[in-house]
Amino acid sequence: MKEVSEIVEYCQGLYDDLEFTAVREWKDAEPGRRVIGYLPVYVPRELIHAGGMLPLGILGGGENLEVIHGDAYYQSYICRIPRSTVELAVTNRLDFVDGMLFPSICDVIRNLSGMWKLMLPDVYVRYFDVPQNYRDDIGGSYYVEELKELKQGLEGVCGRKIGDDDIRRSIGIYNDNRKLVNAVYDFRAKQPWKAPSSEVYILMRAGMVLPVEEHSQLIQDYLAAAEAENRPMRDNCRIVVQGSFCEQPPLSLIKSIELAGCYIVDDDYMLVARWLLEDVPTAGDPIANLAESFIKHSTETAAKYEPDGSRKGKHLIGTARSRAAEGVIFAAPSFCDPALLDRPMLANALSRENIPHISFKYAENSGQMQPIREQAGTFADTIKLWSEA
Amino acid sequence: MKCYIGIDLGSTTTKALLLDENFNALGHGITNSRSNYETATAVAKQEARTAARLTLFRRGLSGMLDSGGLEALMDDLESNIRLEQFLEQLGDLRDTCSSYIKNGDGGVREALNEVFDRIETEAPEMFKRGARRKSDFFRDIAGSRVMHIGEEVAKDAGIGFDTIINLYDKSIIDVENRPPEGGTDVKFARAFARAIEGAPDMELDETKTKAALRQAIDTELEEAYVVGTGYGRVTLPFPKEHIRSEILCHGLGAHIMYPNTRTVLDIGGQDTKAIQVDPQGIVENFQMNDRCAAGCGRYLGYIADEMNMGLHELGPMAMKATKSVRINSTCTVFAGAELRDRLALGEKREDILAGLHRAIILRAMSIISRSGGISDQFTFTGGVANNEAAVKELKKLVVENYGDVTVNIDPASIYTGALGAATFARRAVEH
Ligand code: SF4
Numbered sequence: 093m094k095e096v097s098e099i100v101e102y103c104q105g106l107y108d109d110l111e112f113t114a115v116r117e118w119k120d121a122e123p124g125r126r127v128i129g130y131l132p133v134y135v136p137r138e139l140i141h142a143g144g145m146l147p148l149g150i151l152g153g154g155e156n157l158e159v160i161h162g163d164a165y166y167q168s169y170i171c172r173i174p175r176s177t178v179e180l181a182v183t184n185r186l187d188f189v190d191g192m193l194f195p196s197i198c199d200v201i202r203n204l205s206g207m208w209k210l211m212l213p214d215v216y217v218r219y220f221d222v223p224q225n226y227r228d229d230i231g232g233s234y235y236v237e238e239l240k241e242l243k244q245g246l247e248g249v250c251g252r253k254i255g256d257d258d259i260r261r262s263i264g265i266y267n268d269n270r271k272l273v274n275a276v277y278d279f280r281a282k283q284p285w286k287a288p289s290s291e292v293y294i295l296m297r298a299g300m301v302l303p304v305e306e307h308s309q310l311i312q313d314y315l316a317a318a319e320a321e322n323r324p325m326r327d328n329c330r331i332v333v334q335g336s337f338c339e340q341p342p343l344s345l346i347k348s349i350e351l352a353g354c355y356i357v358d359d360d361y362m363l364v365a366r367w368l369l370e371d372v373p374t375a376g377d378p379i380a381n382l383a384e385s386f387i388k389h390s391t392e393t394a395a396k397y398e399p400d401g402s403r404k405g406k407h408l409i410g411t412a413r414s415r416a417a418e419g420v421i422f423a424a425p426s427f428c429d430p431a432l433l434d435r436p437m438l439a440n441a442l443s444r445e446n447i448p449h450i451s452f453k454y455a456e457n458s459g460q461m462q463p464i465r466e467q468a469g470t471f472a473d474t475i476k477l478w479s480e481a
Numbered sequence: 482m483k484c485y486i487g488i489d490l491g492s493t494t495t496k497a498l499l500l501d502e503n504f505n506a507l508g509h510g511i512t513n514s515r516s517n518y519e520t521a522t523a524v525a526k527q528e529a530r531t532a533a534r535l536t537l538f539r540r541g542l543s544g545m546l547d548s549g550g551l552e553a554l555m556d557d558l559e560s561n562i563r564l565e566q567f568l569e570q571l572g573d574l575r576d577t578c579s580s581y582i583k584n585g586d587g588g589v590r591e592a593l594n595e596v597f598d599r600i601e602t603e604a605p606e607m608f609k610r611g612a613r614r615k616s617d618f619f620r621d622i623a624g625s626r627v628m629h630i631g632e633e634v635a636k637d638a639g640i641g642f643d644t645i646i647n648l649y650d651k652s653i654i655d656v657e658n659r660p661p662e663g664g665t666d667v668k669f670a671r672a673f674a675r676a677i678e679g680a681p682d683m684e685l686d687e688t689k690t691k692a693a694l695r696q697a698i699d700t701e702l703e704e705a706y707v708v709g710t711g712y713g714r715v716t717l718p719f720p721k722e723h724i725r726s727e728i729l730c731h732g733l734g735a736h737i738m739y740p741n742t743r744t745v746l747d748i749g750g751q752d753t754k755a756i757q758v759d760p761q762g763i764v765e766n767f768q769m770n771d772r773c774a775a776g777c778g779r780y781l782g783y784i785a786d787e788m789n790m791g792l793h794e795l796g797p798m799a800m801k802a803t804k805s806v807r808i809n810s811t812c813t814v815f816a817g818a819e820l821r822d823r824l825a826l827g828e829k830r831e832d833i834l835a836g837l838h839r840a841i842i843l844r845a846m847s848i849i850s851r852s853g854g855i856s857d858q859f860t861f862t863g864g865v866a867n868n869e870a871a872v873k874e875l876k877k878l879v880v881e882n883y884g885d886v887t888v889n890i891d892p893a894s895i896y897t898g899a900l901g902a903a904t905f906a907r908r909a910v911e912h
Contacts, residue, residue: 155809158843160882164851459809460819 096291096317099310103294106301107343110157110180115148115301116188126250128216129186130193131177131201132338133395134367135220136382138266139243141304142258143250148189149300149364152176155342155457165207166200171425172455173339174204181211191216191249193242197338197395198430216249218242224397226387235383243379259378267371269304272311274366277358279315281415284355285325287318290347296362326353329475332417333359334408334438335424335431337393341454348461349421353472357415360393367391394434405441412447418475421468422451448475483705485910486529487902488522489730490514490711493750493778493864497525498899499533499702500907504737507702508532509896513618515657522709523660531665534697535559541693545686554676554685556610561672563617564608569661569668570619571600577652592638593645599634600626615791620657624649669698706906710898725905727898728756728767734901735860736762739889743857746845746875747897748865750778753845755852768852776811776844778864784837787817788830795834799870802835811840835870842874846882855883862894 106114119125126145130137137147153159153176161182162175180186192215194205205219221238223231247254276295280287295314299307328350337360349356370389373381392398392407412420420442424431435451442449450471452464484507485500495514499507510528514521539555546554575597582590600623607614607622614622627649635642673694677685708723710730735745736758745756753776757766770777785792806828810819816837823833849855859879865871876888891897 156807160843160846160878161850163847455809457809459807460815460822462818462822 093320094313094317096314096321099314099317100291100294103291103298103310107154107294107297108156110153111185112148112188112301115146118146118303119188124251126190127188128191128193128246128249129189130220130364131173131195131197131204133195133197133363133393134222134390135193135195135364136239136242136386137304137364138259138262138372138378138382139239139246139254141262141265143246143252143254145190145246145250146303149362150177150180150186150192151297151300151340151362152456153180154340155344155459157457169427170200171339171427172457173425174200176456177204178207178211181208189215191218191246193218193220195395196221198428200429201338216245218245222386228387232383232387235386236379239379239383256378259382260374263372263378263381264374265304265308267374269299269308269311270365270368270371272308272315273299275315276311277366279318281357283325284328284330284357285323286321289350289356289359290343291318293343293346293361296365299365300362326355328353328355329418329472330355330357330416331419331421331471332357332408332412332415333361333421333423335394335422335428335435335451336361337363337395337431338428339425339456341423341425342456342458344461345423345454345458345464348464349423349468352465352468354419354421354468357417358411360391363391363393394430401437404437408438409441409445409447412442412445417447418479419448419450419471421471422449424451424453426453426455448478482700482702483910484533484702485705485903485906486526486707487730487899487904487906488525488707488709488711489727489896489898489902490518490522490709491749491898493782494895495521495525495711496896496899497522497529498896498903499529500900500903502907504904504907506896506900506903507536508534509893509899511617511895513620513657517658520658520660527660530702531562533702534665534669534700535562537700538694538697541696542690545689545693553610557676558672560608560610560612561675562668564604564675565668565672566661567604567608567619567622568601570656571597571604571623573659573661574623574649574652574656577655578648581648581651588638588640589644589648592634592640593648595634595638596627596630596645599630615793620653624653666698669694706910708902708906708909710902723906725902728754728769729764730898730901730905731862732756732758732764732767732901733762733904734897734899735862735889737900737904738891738894738897739858739860741858741887742860742889744849744852744855744859745897746849746859746861747863748778748841748845748861748871749863750782753777753848755845755849757853766853768848770844770848773812775813776841777813780811780813780816780841781837781865781868783813783816784820784834787820793867796838796868796870798831799834799838800831800873802829802831804832804835805839806832806836808833808836808840811844838868838870839874841865842871842878845875846878850882855879855886858887858889859883860889860891860894860897862891862897864895866890866894867892 115127119127127148128140128145129148129150131150140147152173157176157179159175159179162179165178166175192208194201202219205217208217220242223235225231243254276292280292298310331354333356367390368385369391372385398404422435439449450467452467483502487498489496491514493514494511496509496511498509501507508529510525510532512521512524512528535555542551578593579590616622631645632642635645708725710725710727731747732745735742742758745758747754753770755768756764759765781795782792785795806823820833861875872890879886879888
C-alpha cells in the first residue's frame with residue numbers, strides 16, 4: 093500500500109509544475125493524442141474523454157508564476173486568473189494544448205476566449221455558453237444544441253466521430269470518479285484530522301491534469317492510506333469555504349485556515365468534479381442525459397442564475413447542515429464579480445439560519461497569511477465562545 | 482553667459498540642471514524636497530549654479546594640470562565647498578536653536594553650544610576627500626550628529642536629551658526653509674584656500690589659477706529660461722508655459738543621454754513609468770503604475786526604515802543573497818508586516834531583500850509590457866537605477882523577455898527629468 097506522504101508528494105509535484113510535464117508526457121506517449129484545456133467552472137469532460145482526448149483543467153498560474161506580460165491584456169481592477177492564464181500562453185507553457193474551452197462564468201473569461209482566438213489562431217477555441225434558464229423546453233433544449241456543437245468542434249480536433257457508445261462509456265467513468273471525489277469529501281467531513289484540506293486540495297488538483305482513470309486510482313490509494321494513518325485530532329471548529337470556485341487561493345491560504353483552528357469540511361474549490369449532484373444515466377441518449385443532469389441535478393453557484401430569491405443559499409445551508417459545519421468562510425478572489433455579488437445574498441440566507449460567517453478576499457498569489465490566520469483564528473475562537481455561552 | 486535650467490521636483494528629492502548654449506550640462510544640484518517646493522527649487526538651483534562654477538573653473542584650468550591632479554583638486558574643492566555650506570547652515574541652526582531657548586536656561590545654552598562646537602570641529606573630517614557620508618542633505622547629516630553628540634553632552638551636563646531634540650526639531654524646519662545665503666565669492670575663496678592647503682605638493686601657477694577662479698566666479702550665469710517638471714510641478718513657482726510634464730521630460734532627457742533610446746523605465750519615489758520615445762526623443766506611448774505606489778522607490782524606503790538600514794545599503798545586502806524569497810505583494814503599507822512575517826519564518830535578510838527587489842522589478846516589467854515592450858535601446862533612470870540589486874534583476878528579466886538589447890544606465894540618471902526640462906528650456910528659446 094502507498095503511504096499518504098508518497099501520494100501527497102506526487103500530487104504536490106503535479107501542482108507545482110507550471111510546465112505541465114505530466115500532460116506533455118501523456119500526449120507524447122502516442123501519436124495523435126490531443127489535449128483540451130478548460131477553465132472553471134464546469135465543462136462536460138465526458139465529451140472530451142469520449143473523443144480519446146485529455147481534458148486539462150487550467151486554474152491560472154498560481155502563486156509561483158511571475159506575471160510580466162499578462163497584465164498588459166487587462167485593466168487593473170479585475171482578478172488575476174486571466175492575467176496568469178495569458179502569461180502561461182505567451183510563455184509557451186500551453187503550446188501543447190490543442191483546444192480551449194471557456195465556460196460562460198463571467199465577462200472576464202468571455203473576453204479571455206476572444207483573446208485566445210487572436211493570440212493562438214491555430215487552437216480550437218470555444219466559448220462554452222451554458223444556459224441560465226433551467227426549463228427543459230428552453231434552457232434544456234438550448235443546452236442540448238450547445239453540447240452537439242461542442243461535440244462537433246471536438247470531433248474536428250480529434251479527427252474522428254465521437255459515437256454515443258464512447259460517450260456512454262465516458263459518462264460511466266466520470267460517474268465513478270465523481271463518487272470517489274465525493275467519498276473523499278465525506279471522509280474528510282467525518283474525520284477532518286485524517287484528511288487535511290491542503291492534502292485533499294492537491295489530490296483534487298491532480299484530477300485537473302491526470303487522465304480520469306489514473307485520478308480515480310489515486311483517490312482510492314489516498315483513501316486507503318489516509319484511513320490507515322493515525323493523526324492527532326485537534327480541537328478545531330468545522331467550517332465550509334465558499335466563493336473560491338474560479339481563481340484558486342494559494343495553498344498556503346488553505347493551510348493557514350486549518351492552522352488557525354478551522355477544519356474545512358466542504359468547499360467549492362474545483363466544482364467541475366462535483367458539479368453534477370447525481371450519476372448521469374449511462375443508458376439512452378447520452379447527450380440528452382448530460383443535458384438533463386445539468387438542468388436538473390447540478391450544484392448551486394454564483395455562475396448559475398437562481399430566479400427564485402427565496403431559494404438562494406439553500407444549497408449552501410444544506411451543505412453546512414449535512415456536514416455539521418459551525419460556520420462559513422466566504423473566501424473570494426479580489427475583483428471576482430460572480431463570487432462577490434453572490435456573497436451578500438448567501439450571507440443573508442446564512443444569517444437567517446443563524447449560521448455564523450466571515451469573509452475575506454485573496455489573489456492566487458497572495459503572500460501575506462498573517463491577516464488570514466488572524467481572521468480565521470478569531471472566527472474559530474468566537475465560534476467556540478458562542479457554543480460555550 | 483546664458484543658461485537654461487531644468488527643475489525636476491520629485492516627491493523625495495528636487496533636482497536642478499544647468500545647460501549652456503551648446504546643450505552641455507554645466508552643473509546639477511539636488512536637495513530633499515521637504516514640503517516646501519519653493520525652497521527646494523531655490524536650493525537645488527543654487528547647488529547647480531555652484532556646480533556650474535566648478536565646471537567653469539575646471540575648464541579654465543585645462544592644460545595647467547595633469548588629469549589626476551585636476552581631478553584631485555576639483556574633488557577637494559567640491560568637498561570644501563560642501564563643508565563651507567554645511568558650516569554656514571550649521572551656524573544658522575545654532576542661532577535658531579538658541580533663539581528658542583528660554584531666558585535663564587543657561588545650562589541648556591551651554592550644552593547646546595558644546596554640541597555645535599563639537600560638530601564644527603569634526604566637520605572637516607566628514608567632508609574630507611573620499612569620506613563616506615550616508616547622505617549629503619544637511620538635515621540628514623546634522624540630524625544624526627545632533628542625536629549622537631547631543632546624547633553624550635546632555636548626559637554629562639545632567640539635562641534632558643529631550644530638551645536638545647526638541648530644540649533641534651523646531652529649528653531644523655526653519656533652517657531648511659531658509660535657502661543658504663549666496664556669497665558664492667567668499668565660499669569659493671575659502672574653499673579654494675582650504676583645498677590648496679590640503680595639497681601643498683601640487684604644482685600650480687598661482688596667478689593663473691586665481692585668475693581662472695576669478696573668472697569662474699565672475700561669469701554671470703544668466704537664467705535665460707527655466708522649465709519645471711515633476712511630482713510637484715503644479716506648485717512650481719513658474720508660469721504655466723514653463724512647465725512640462727514629467728513623462729515628456731524623462732523621455733527627452735533619456736534621449737539626450739542616449740540618443741538611440743526607444744524605451745525608458747523610470748522608477749521614482751512614488752511612481753514607475755515606462756515610456757516609449759521616437760528617434761527625436763518625443764514620447765509615443767507610456768504607462769504608469771496605477772492603483773497605488775506599490776513597488777516604487779518609496780517601498781524600498783519603508784523597507785530600509787523597517788530594517789534600520791540606509792536606503793543605499795539595501796542593494797548591496799540583497800546582492801549577498803544565495804536565493805530569492807518570493808514576495809508577491811509590493812504594497813508599501815504592508816511591507817513591514819510582510820518583512821517581519823518572512824523573518825519570523827526563518828528566512829535570511831539578504832534573501833528576503835533579493836525577493837523584494839525582484840518584486841519591484843517584476844512590477845516594472847509588467848508596466849513596460851503594457852507600454853509596448855522593448856524593441857531597441859533601453860534606458861533605466863530614477864533613484865532605483867542606482868541600486869545594483871534592482872539593476873541586476875532588471876537586466877536579467879530584460880534579456881529573458883526581449884533578448885539582447887542594450888541597457889543604458891547613467892550614474893547621474895537621477896537628473897534625467899531635469900535634463901529633459903533644461904533641454905525644453907533651451908528649445909523654447911530657440912524657437
Ligand atoms: S475569478 Fe471571478 S471574475 Fe475572475 S475570471 Fe473567475 S469568475 Fe470571473
